[in-house]
Amino acid sequence: MSKITRRTFAASSAVVAASAAFGLRPALAQAYPARPVTLIVPWGAGGGTDATARIVAALLEKDLGQPFNVVNRTGGSGVVGHTAIATAQPDGYTIGMLTVEISMMHWQGLTELAPKSYTPLALMNEDPPGIQVSSSSPYKTVKELAEAIKAAPPGKFKASGTGQGGIWHLALVGWMQAMGLPANQVAWVPSNGAAPAMQDLAAGGLDLTTCSVPEARAIIEAGKARSLAIMAPARNPIFKDVPTLKEAMGIDYATGAWRGIGAPKNLPPEIATKLTAALKKVYDSAEFKDFMSNRGFGTVWGDAGQFGSFMDKGDAQMGEAMKAAGLSKA
Amino acid sequence: MRLPDSVTGSFLVVLGAASAYGGWLLPPVPGQPVGPNVFPLVIGIGLALCGLAIVFGIGHTFEEEEELIPLEDGQAAAAAPPQGKFYSLRALLPPALLLFYVVAADRLGFIITAAIMVYVTSTALGAKWKLALPLAALSPFAIHLIFGKLLRVPLPAGLLPTPW
Amino acid sequence: MLKTLIEAFALISTWEVIIAMFAASVYGLVIGSLPGLSATMATALLVPVTFYLSPIAAIATIVAASSMAIFSGDIPGALLRIPGTPASAAYADEAYAMTRKGQAELALGAGVWFSAVGGIAGVLSLMILAPPLAEIALSFSTFEYFWLALLGLMCATLVARSSPVKAIAGMFLGLLVSCIGIENPGGVPRFTFGLTDLFGGIEPIPALVGVFAVAQVMRAMLTPEPPPLPRRKFGSIMAGQWKLTKQYHWQMTRGNIVGIIIGVLPGAGADMAAWVSYAMSKRFSKEPEKFGTGHVEGLVEAGASNNASIASGWVPSLLFGIPGDTIAAIAIGVLYMKGLNPGPTLFTEKASSMYAIYLMFIIANILMIPLGIAMIRIAAYILLAPRSAIMPIIMLCCAVGSFAIGNNMFGVVTVAAFGIIGYVMEANGYPVAAMVLGIVMGTMVEQAFVTSLIKSDGSILPFFERPVAAILAAMAIGALLWPVMVWAWRKLKPVRTGVAATSR
Known part of the structure; x- marks a missing residue:
């Protein structure tokens, strides 16, 4: 009995596949999405990227009328999930959330994948790094801190915020270079993310952290740390008191951790246009804005073209910082 | 071993x-x-x-002998297991079945792969077909219902999609 | 105060919260008790569901599911010797030995009762002592963590019933496994052999599932079906628990305190609490020779400890957004998603929400007793079912569970590989639990050691200078030298002929 069922199923699925390949091609674009769409997240459930992906998926589902299922493909420090997005069928039924790591990992020789391995759809978020010190630190402004760093021997100051070669490490390196200092002027203490680094800052083990201000928010509000500046072109409306590097010390350096939606390469343009338009609606919706400002996440919009050039620019910037820090294999 | x-x-x-x-x-x-x-x-x-x-x-000298803790009413002396030449290789069956799952699940789908796994394991442990067959037919659906449906774990559909 | 408490009551006494809490409790019990699925995964799989719930209901599901799952991880440990969580791995052998002696209900009853007591003690500490506990958490720098992690590793040798040398070897194997991947302080691929899937390293859960569950099925393949347990009525589960409470009240209290303190320290969590408490219990017991043969004392202390740590693990999460363990990390994500941003303002501006969380913890731990009893009664039927019906389902759970961790087939490969490793180790007297502990603690030891040295510019003095670090250092070195001293002492004593005869 099971044999017959299996054969029937195989036959019928072949028919479906054939009709999809020949007969139904032109109708595909109008019909899209005709079935549930998978949104791959390269990071674990419960994190910031996961949360952003879930709100985007829920709003896309409302707009396009098909379920958008968030699937957390973790492992390999993001490589596994990013690979899954890049190697999926470019039919619009698998899209994914790209994160800043895609412009970093290939410089370290961890993967072949780079921003150009994807069809960019939309940039949704960017969080600039802040410069935080402990509340017992003698430095009240970023200028004082920078002067002290310049005067101290290399490696005297210790900073943290993420692992070796992570985005906040590169932000520190970029800042040092912008000040004309060597990459190792401040020693990097690797940590398992921003939260443990902020704890160690409060415990007195570090001089500064360069994680984003939202990540440091709880400790800052507890009065255990303060933020001196952010490495962004403009102030964050939620943390109005924190100046930008340019305002505080005239250094025009900005970077950030970003999240955007992408699809496998060679996605049919009509599907890409439709998705980008839907994502624009998501971005403009009150739900998305409320959610992001609640968490303190910065919102930045970039359509497919802008997202693409944004990634290319960031990619070059990361490559430079990684070479300076001796992290690049390329 | x-x-x-x-x-x-x-x-x-x-x-x-x-x-x-x-x-x-x-x-x-x-x-x-x-x-x-x-x-x-x-x-x-x-x-x-x-x-x-x-x-x-x-x-x-430290090593405490692993004494078999007897069942409460005295475990019946187990009959010596049949010691064929390849008998000890049977132990490799469970990891082999897991690898089979890795290779086959995407192609055959969860239900069929799981049914095969359950049937083989059950038979290897001495079950008659009267137990093994219904078990293999029902348990994949139960597991799929819990994980695939309720918890949204993306289990591969393959050749035999589930009715839900 | 009273007003916020009433507000908190109003917040949780909606149908949505009650139903969510009840459903999540049952869910946590079921997932936790399935071999191959863990409390962390139970919580992670809930995240998509919480997305559709109101904030309080969302937190309720996390609180209820995580508390229940940690307890019900003991059930397969006791009945099948397949621990559901790394925490239950510490005492799975003990609980299983009790089942073989016909005391399954006492072992599981102790699990549910002392878990509930521990959970409530943990909540009380969260309510009353949150600020001072938070100070403890913030006073721990990497120097202290290094010694703490080392102490945790020492527990492997204290708990093991086999040769301590083999236990240490097992622990080293676990540490070696934890070296795999790029999640090391240097951020370089290590022992990955060019495989992308190995970049993220080996997660403790698939390894745990492999060495216990898969290895157990492998052993079943070679041994004849044991005669079924005689059909007898499963005795009362709660009977005797009050007597145990009185008899071991000191062990229980010590377990609670140790659990609360370890739980508060970010990164340590329930796993370590259970191990440390079980080892302490054996070390300070009047009858340590009974440990491992089905003796309830260690279960009391470890059970009281691991659930206490779950609640106190929320202290750093709620105050600073620093997760105490992996479950708390997921919970923080949900808190943020629901606009309940962690931080001291949560205690002042959203005090009623905070009290609602406390109340939910207490209710969850009280609810654990009747639901836990029901679950144990149902689970006890697997002692009656033939092995050929249970083991296939376990295999299926192993495959699905290890896949669901990252929706990645590599998890299934890991489980299969660790099945073989665990089987070979077990057959040759190497304790697999020691290896699991090594995998859990390895990253923490290395991270703490390397970052401490960077911060001290290569000097090891701060490892002994800071007061807390010095105390922990003395304890760790003492624990390290303990087996050596015992060995020397035994060597000096004339060898008893009985020992010589039974040794291989």
């Missing part, structure tokens, strides 16, 4: 030496006085030392 202590101990010495050597080869990281090479080095040496101690039987 009961091996003499000298064999397992020697294996640990080799493994420890290999990992120490592997760690030694790792490049230092700029700015870190203790690089990623140190930890494998320490562990490798520790492992090798443990292996040596086991080979020479140090700490052996």
